[in-house]
Every structure is written in C-alpha cells, then in structure tokens.
Amino acid sequence: MKLPEDLGRHTVRAQYAGAWQGGEKVRGYLEEDGIDPSSTTDTYAAVRLNVDNRRWAGVPFYLRTGKRLGRRVTEIAVVFQRAPHSPFDSTATEELGANAIVIRVQPDEGVTVRFGSKVPGTSMEIRDVTMDFAYGESFTESSPEAYERLILDVLLGDANLFPRHQEVEESWRILDPIEEYWARHGRPAQYASGSWGPEEADEMLAQDGRSWRRP
Amino acid sequence: MKIDLTDTTASKINKALVQGRRAIGTPAVGMVLTMVIVTDEENAYDSIKAAEEASHEHPSRTLVVIKRHARTPRERTQSRLDAEVRVGSEAGTGETVILRTYGEVSEHADSVVLPLLLPDAPVVVWWPVDAPQYPVKDPLGALAQRRITDMYAVERPLQALEARVNSYAPGDTDLAWTRLTPWRSMLAAALDQARTPIVSAAVESEADNPSAELLARWLEARLNVSVERVETAGPVVTAVRLGTENGEVVIDRPEGPLATLSLPGQPSRSLALKVRPTSELIAEELRRLDADEMYAVALRGEGTKETPSHV
Numbered sequence: 389m390k391l392p393e394d395l396g397r398h399t400v401r402a403q404y405a406g407a408w409q410g411g412e413k414v415r416g417y418l419e420e421d422g423i424d425p426s427s428t429t430d431t432y433a434a435v436r437l438n439v440d441n442r443r444w445a446g447v448p449f450y451l452r453t454g455k456r457l458g459r460r461v462t463e464i465a466v467v468f469q470r471a472p473h474s475p476f477d478s479t480a481t482e483e484l485g486a487n488a489i490v491i492r493v494q495p496d497e498g499v500t501v502r503f504g505s506k507v508p509g510t511s512m513e514i515r516d517v518t519m520d521f522a523y524g525e526s527f528t529e530s531s532p533e534a535y536e537r538l539i540l541d542v543l544l545g546d547a548n549l550f551p552r553h554q555e556v557e558e559s560w561r562i563l564d565p566i567e568e569y570w571a572r573h574g575r576p577a578q579y580a581s582g583s584w585g586p587e588e589a590d591e592m593l594a595q596d597g598r599s600w601r602r603p
Numbered sequence: 604m605k606i607d608l609t610d611t612t613a614s615k616i617n618k619a620l621v622q623g624r625r626a627i628g629t630p631a632v633g634m635v636l637t638m639v640i641v642t643d644e645e646n647a648y649d650s651i652k653a654a655e656e657a658s659h660e661h662p663s664r665t666l667v668v669i670k671r672h673a674r675t676p677r678e679r680t681q682s683r684l685d686a687e688v689r690v691g692s693e694a695g696t697g698e699t700v701i702l703r704t705y706g707e708v709s710e711h712a713d714s715v716v717l718p719l720l721l722p723d724a725p726v727v728v729w730w731p732v733d734a735p736q737y738p739v740k741d742p743l744g745a746l747a748q749r750r751i752t753d754m755y756a757v758e759r760p761l762q763a764l765e766a767r768v769n770s771y772a773p774g775d776t777d778l779a780w781t782r783l784t785p786w787r788s789m790l791a792a793a794l795d796q797a798r799t800p801i802v803s804a805a806v807e808s809e810a811d812n813p814s815a816e817l818l819a820r821w822l823e824a825r826l827n828v829s830v831e832r833v834e835t836a837g838p839v840v841t842a843v844r845l846g847t848e849n850g851e852v853v854i855d856r857p858e859g860p861l862a863t864l865s866l867p868g869q870p871s872r873s874l875a876l877k878v879r880p881t882s883e884l885i886a887e888e889l890r891r892l893d894a895d896e897m898y899a900v901a902l903r904g905e906g907t908k909e910t911p912s913h914v
Contacts (some may be wrong), residue, residue, distance in 0.1 A: 408711035410613030410718050411684040411704075459614060459718040490722070496621055500632070502723060513891060516723070520632050525625065582714045601723050 389562050390440040395569040397595065401430035402577040402586040404456040409582030414456065416581070430576045431455045434589040435566060436596075448596065452589065456581040461603045462493040471504075476512060484514045488601070497523040497531075606688040613718040616686045616700060620719075623690035624698070633662055634697050636889065637720045639728045640667045641712075641743055647701070649881070650731040655695035656882035661889045664721050665699045668743065670709045682706035684715060713742035720746065725892045729885065732756045739772035747774070749892050751885070754779040754813035764813050768902045773894035779813040780898045781884045782839070785876055786818060786854070789864065790843060793852050797866055803846035804830040809837030818843065820904035821897070839878060 392398035406416035418425050432454030439449065468487045484504040492498050499521045507513040524530065541549055551559075579586035584600065593599050604627055606619045624632075638658075640650050647669055654665045673679040687701040700719060704712055720726055726747040728738075734752035735741040744750045754777050757763045767777060794801075804822050808815030818840060819830040826845075835841045838858065845852040850867030860877030 408708070408714035411708050411711075411715040412612055413682075413707075459617060485723070488723070500722075507890070515635060515892075516725075517635060518632060582717065584717075602720060603722050 390438040391562065391565055392436050392438070395566060396573060398436040398592060399566055399569070400432075400434040400577065400586060400589045400592050401570055402432040402454070402579045402588065403427075403429070404431050404454070404581045405578040407580035407582055409456060410459070414581045416578075417455075428575055430570070432457075432576075432579060432585055432589075434585065434592060436592070437562070450593065450598075450600075452585060452600070454579075454585060458582060458584050458603070460495065463603050464491040464493065465489070465601055465603075466491075467601070485516045604689070604691045605693055608686040608688065610683050611686050612684065613715050616688060616702075616715075616719060619686070619688045620690070620698060620700070623688055627691040632721070634664050634721055634724065635661060636663045636724050636892070637726045638663045638665045638889075639716055639726065639743060639747065640665065640731065641728065641733075642667065642669060642731050643733065644669055644671070646731050650729070651699065651701070653881040653885055654729075655699070656880075657886040657889060658695035658697045660886045662696045663889075664697055664719070665695075666716055666719055667699065667701045668712045668716065669701065669703045670712070671703050671705045673706060679706055682708045684708050711742075713746060716743060717746065725749070727751065727889060727892070731881075736766060737770040738775055739770070749888070750775050751888055752777045755782075760811050760813040761816060764816055764902075771899055771902055773899070776888060776895045776898055777813075777817075778881070778884050778888070780817050780895070780901065781888055782814050782879070783818050783821075784887060785879075786840060786843065787821070789854055789862070789874055789876065790822075790845070793854065793864055793866060794845070796869075797845075797847060797852050799847040799849055799867075801826045801828055801845050801847055801852075803844075804828050805833050805842075805844045806830055806840065807833040807835045807842040807844070808840040810834050812837075812839055815840050817901045821901035823904050824900050 403417040406414060406419060408414070417423060417429075417431050418427060423429075432452070434450065434452035437449045437451065438444070439447070466489045468489075470484070470486050485502075487503040488501075490500040490502065492500065501519040502516055503519075504514045505517045507515050538549060541547070577586040577588045579589075584602065590600065604623050606623055608615055608619060638654055640647075640654060642650050647667060651665070651667055654663075654667075657663075658665065673681075683705040685703040685705070687703075689699040689701070693699070702712070702715055704715070708715070727749040728741075728744050728747040729751040730738070731753060734757075735744065738744040738750040738752060750772075752767065752775070754760045754763045754767070760779070764779075767775070804819075804826060806815050806819045806822070815832065819832055822828070822830050822843075822845075833842075841857055842853060842855040847867060851865070852867065853865045854862055854874070854876070855865070856862035856876050860875055862874045862876035863871050864874050865871040
C-alpha cells in the first residue's frame with residue numbers, strides 16, 4: 389500500500405453542516421449537543437491510495453466515508469477504462485460512460501454490472517444499462533443479521549471473520565500519517581448534510597480527471 | 604402495488620421502494636434513468652400519464668414533486684412530506700414516487716429527490732408548467748443532465764422564448780422544439796431532393812407560436828436567408844415555403860395529420876405529419892441525453908459549422 393506523496397492534494401476531511409436532508413431539517417456537527425464548536429473532529433474523509441505492485445500499478449483506489457450523506461450505502465465500485473470504440477464517431481459514443489461493476493455491501497446486497505449498449509434501431513446511439521443481481525431475492529431463506537453470525541462465531545471460538553492484530557496494526561500504519569498530517573494542517577471542510585460530500589472531495593477527483601459516481 | 608407514506612423522509616421512501624419491488628417479485632433494477640417531474644396538483648395527472656407511457660420506451664424511476672400551496676398561515680409553518688410509492692403494473696414499466704411537499708420543505712425538494720435518484724443513471728427534470736427562469740440554476744435542475752421545459756404552457760410564449768435564449772445551458776431543451784422534429788426531417792429530406800440553393804423562406808403558423816419561431820430561426824441559421832413569419836388561423840405550424848430559383852418547395856399542413864409536399868417540377872405528394880401527444884414528445888427527448896446543440900443554434904438563430912448528421 390502506498391500513500392500519496394502530497395497528502396494535502398489527495399486527502400480530504402470534512403464536517404457536516406446544517407441543511408435539509410431527505411426532507412428533514414438537521415443540525416450541523418458543530419451545533420450538535422455536547423460538541424465543542426471549535427472541534428476539528430471529522431465526520432467525512434476521502435483519500436486516494438495506491439497498491440504498490442505490478443498488477444495494480446496506475447490504478448488509484450479512492451475511499452470515502454462520512455455521516456449524514458445522501459443515503460446510507462456501502463458499495464465497492466470497480467470502474468473500468470473507457471473503451472476506445474474507434475469505429476464510431478464521437479457523437480455516437482458521446483453518452484457512453486465507463487463500464488463498472490458495483491458490489492453492493494449494504495443495503496439491498498447484490499452486484500450490478502453497468503455497461504454501454506446500443507439502443508435498438510437504425511441510429512447509432514449508446515445507452516448505459518445494468519445487469520442486476522439481488523442477493524436477498526435469489527434465495528428463499530433470508531440471511532442472518534450482521535451481528536448474529538459474529539456472536540455465533542464468538543460462542544464457537546471461530547475467529548475467521550474477525551480482524552487479527554496484524555491487520556489492525558497495518559491499517560493504522562496506513563492511516564497514521566494521514567491523521568498526523570491533518571492534525572498539523574488546516575481545518576475540516578464543511579459539507580451540507582444530505583449531499584454527497586464537500587466540494588474539496590470533488591476537486592480531489594477532478595484533478596485526476598475523474599468524478600465520484602453517484603451511489 | 605401502491606404504498607402510501609405520510610409525514611415521511613427520503614430514507615423511508617427508499618425502504619418502501621425496495622419493499623415494493625420485492626413484494627411484486629422483480630428485485631432487479633433495470634431502469635435506465637430517473638425522471639423528475641416538477642409540477643402542481645392540477646397538472647400532475649396528465650404529466651404522470653405521459654411519463655408512464657414514455658416509460659415503456661425508457662424504463663425509468665419517475666419522481667413527481669408536487670408543491671402543495673398552504674392556504675392558511677398555520678399550514679404554512681408546518682413542514683411535511685407525503686409520498687405515494689407505485690411499483691409494478693401501477694407505474695408503467697418502472698417505479699413512480701409522488702412526493703407532496705407542504706410548508707418549508709417545498710423550498711428544499713432537492714434534498715428529498717437526491718437520495719431517491721437511481722445510482723449512476725442519468726437524471727432528467729421536466730417542468731410541464733411553471734418552469735424556472737434559469738433551469739440550470741434551479742436546485743432540482745442542477746441535479747439533472749437534461750432539463751425539459753415547455754413554451755406551450757406559458758401565457759406569453761415568445762417572451763418565454765427570449766428568456767430561454769438568455770438562460771440556455773447545455774442540456775436544456777424545450778417541447779416546442781421537440782414538436783418540430785418531423786417538420787425538420789421532412790424539410791431536410793425535401794431539400795436533399797431539390798438540391799438547389801434557397802433564396803427565400805417563410806413559416807406560416809398561428810399567432811405567438813414558439814415552435815414556428817424556433818423553426819424560422821433554425822432555417823435562418825442553417826440556410827442563411829431571412830425567414831418571413833406569416834400568421835394564419837392555425838392550428839400550430841401550418842406551412843413552410845422555401846423559395847428556389849426554379850420554384851417553391853412547400854410543406855403545407857392546413858389541418859389534420861396529412862401534409863402536402865410540393866417540389867418544383869414534381870407532382871405533389873402527401874405526408875403524414877401529425878401533432879403528437881406529450882408522451883411521444885417525452886419519449887423522443889429521452890432518446891438522446893447529451894446536449895442538444897441544434898436547439899441552441901435555433902434559439903440563438905445564428906449560423907454554425909455543425910456536421911450534417913446533426914440536421
């Protein structure tokens with residue numbers, strides 16, 4: 389795992405500000421009860437990481453997480469390079485997005501494959517379509533609650549699904565430099581509750597010529 | 604299947620959508636776009652019907668935002684969001700959520716719509732009536748790739764047209780322009796046959812018709828001739844006359860769905876040129892979701908160097 393050289397350019401932290409979220413008016417983090425109005429605790433973080441080996445060279449990994457975002461969702465999206473489509477002129481493929489595989493961890497567990505497909509008819513038009521697999525619908529049994537399984541494993545003494553101390557330490561080895569950088573530089577940015585994060589995070593991707601997908 | 608939610612939030616609506624989808628046994632999401640209709644109670648029925656018909660061609664999630672007007676000061680201070688979730692046979696080929704906003708939340712409808720948008724899929728906003736002055740700067744318009752307005756639904760269409768010229772941003776489009784597509788393809792096909800330079804042009808229509816004005820501007824921009832606007836009894840656009848050195852190219856539609864095409868030196872023939880219902884116009888608009896460059900050209904009425912495939 390390799391950290392970006394310029395942590396200021398490739399990491400963003402922020403706090404939610406008061407706004408309307410999903411039809412309700414909500415308070416900002418600094419206005420919450422029992423929160424120091426000058427707190428620098430972040431409620432949103434976005435970082436770019438690289439895996440330093442031959443296979444993943446040149447593939448950026450963008451992680452973002454936060455409270456009070458548009459909706460509660462956990463997803464892993466693999467976004468593929470744009471296909472060249474050289475036989476077609478640029479207007480024909482103008483609407484072609486990047487193909488993607490989205491693994492929905494929660495809620496509505498499943499996998500979506502997203503790709504461009506030609507619209508039926510004589511004209512050359514392309515539209516993004518999806519192939520969808522919903523885990524909850526493919527079995528008549530419902531899967532156990534997230535902690536049900538873990539508690540059973542604790543009772544059985546089976547540690548397969550728990551992180552080992554090496555894993556935890558390795559995670560902190562990656563995150564500590566970022567935390568230290570944030571402690572020394574600047575303050576968290578602000579983002580409106582109910583939005584998908586601060587403008588700084590959009591700019592962070594824009595400088596790589598990318599944009600966040602809408603989950 | 605219909606689920607009614609009173610005094611609700613976007614996350615509860617999202618749960619109701621998943622619940623409804625599971626209940627009817629179609630868990631997979633095959634919808635290709637999110638359509639947001641911003642309207643009032645009076646126009647909601649017709650717009651939802653049009654959107655549902657269009658959804659047979661473009662399976663979509665339709666979010667209908669209806670702002671409820673409070674009639675008493677007491678009601679005005681209360682903020683409430685009601686939702687009606689329709690899935691399955693009740694909602695064409697997609698899902699429909701009717702959002703009714705009361706009080707303060709009406710000003711923040713975008714906060715309700717944002718969590719309900721389909722992941723990644725393009726967003727289209729349609730104002731059947733009461734389009735904002737600057738569609739792209741409207742909080743709901745800003746969420747969308749494509750913003751559809753309708754100059755037929757305003758009191759003074761030609762003033763609205765000038766406003767659209769000033770507020771144009773890539774992605775804007777208007778149903779007055781969509782209504783012209785058959786006219787434009789017939790005219791382009793007629794000129795492919797006539798193959799002579801155009802020296803004069805005239806557009807005949809009822810008074811204050813924004814489509815006729817757009818058509819005239821489009822012809823001015825593309826043919827570099829000045830176009831005469833002739834007022835007739837209608838309905839809508841009745842004829843286009845293009846003068847060449849050998850005679851006139853005329854498409855004449857005095858009434859009904861049948862038009863006559865006359866080319867110099869050829870017998871005249873009949874063409875089908877009917878006035879299409881709103882659902883067909885919306886379905887056509889949704890076929891291409893990139894910016895409509897020709898609409899921009901027609902709005903401004905100035906010449907450009909576009910490739911012929913755009914005609």
